[in-house]
Amino acid sequence: MGRWEPNARGRLEQAALELYRERGFEQTTAAQIAQRAGLTERTFFRHYADKREVLFAGAHLLEEAFVDALSHTPETAAPIDAMASALETISAVFLERHEFSRQRQAVIVANAELRERELIKLASLSKALAATFRSRGVSDPAASLTAEAGIAVFKIGFERWVDEDGDRQLADFLRESLAELKVVAAGR
Amino acid sequence: MGRWEPNARGRLEQAALELYRERGFEQTTAAQIAQRAGLTERTFFRHYADKREVLFAGAHLLEEAFVDALSHTPETAAPIDAMASALETISAVFLERHEFSRQRQAVIVANAELRERELIKLASLSKALAATFRSRGVSDPAASLTAEAGIAVFKIGFERWVDEDGDRQLADFLRESLAELKVVAAGR
DNA sequence: ACGGTCGACGGCAGTCACTGACATCGACCG
DNA sequence: CGGTCGATGTCAGTGACTGCCGTCGACCGT
Incomplete structure (x- = not known):
């Protein structure tokens, strides 16, 4: 010892x-x-x-996993489809962490300084995803916008998942959120 | 005196x-x-x-103006079109402020704490816009997603406008950014 | 076995962001 | 003209964070 x-x-x-x-x-x-x-x-x-x-020690792990998931997506896929696939992969990380996520998120939501920190972690994640898209030949502003849109989908899906008592998985909420984004962007 | x-x-x-x-x-x-x-x-x-x-004393003015612009949009318009119109209106606020915006943004970008503060101001703005959509009958998550997407468009358009030396107006960058978001979301 | 280095931690003093309590004093009101 | 008020000054205090130095088991080479 x-x-x-x-x-x-x-x-x-x-x-x-x-x-x-x-x-x-x-x-x-x-x-x-x-x-x-x-x-x-x-x-x-x-x-x-x-x-x-x-409270954010795990953030860089999420970022790594997210970038990794995006990287392992076929280069030929449209950016938004690659993002959808990465979101799918990432949700596995949270499979056994609903209760922990709930507790942690409650603490964060209750304090403005912690919300700030969470936002900058998500912004960092967005930057990393945008860089990944760029390295795959997607040019700006498409790369940045797809990344930002993906993070928005993640953020909103995650919020709703954390608020739920039921057994629905994070992936469900992310799919729902992404689908809604597409609808909205199409002007419907 | x-x-x-x-x-x-x-x-x-x-x-x-x-x-x-x-x-x-x-x-x-x-x-x-x-x-x-x-x-x-x-x-x-x-x-x-x-x-x-x-450095952020003006943020609540931007939020008010943004919400106001969105409110004065026809209720029958699709959310994304209302957002486009609000972005258009808002860019007038920055017409005479390119140099000031450049200086201020340079300071913010150079410091993580200031970036955090900027992000939470934008998040607050997004929440206000989402609430406005909801009060106009748009239901969640469409309201939140349109707001988040609009803020993403604003953020990226604004960054590019601030970086430019030329005479292009903020509104140009916002239109460009929004158009690109639509393309991306459509899976192209 | 032994001396030396190293890594993880403790102790301490200092700066600065921010706060509460109280004092000051022109402006303004009746 | 006395009283109230609002914007500021003064001062003491707490707690976040940092630099510097000391401690001591672990580990390494001889």
């Missing part, structure tokens, strides 16, 4: 989610999170750039 | 933009902004909730 308990980041992330749920994001200090995780405030800030980031 | 110089907010906003351009957002303290405006730090925070907000 090492000098320190293992999985410091995991403990910090769990402690943070717990405290943010118990007393709210603003009423929680970094020192409290660190203490619950058996660490010090200084160590908290070694792992996370700020108090919000501890 | 009153006890204080008039237009404290205007002075603060100009001082802030100047300093953010001169030395960067992070390297500027609230006290410095206040001092250049002939005020104290405490007064700065009475006018703006935080250091970023001083």
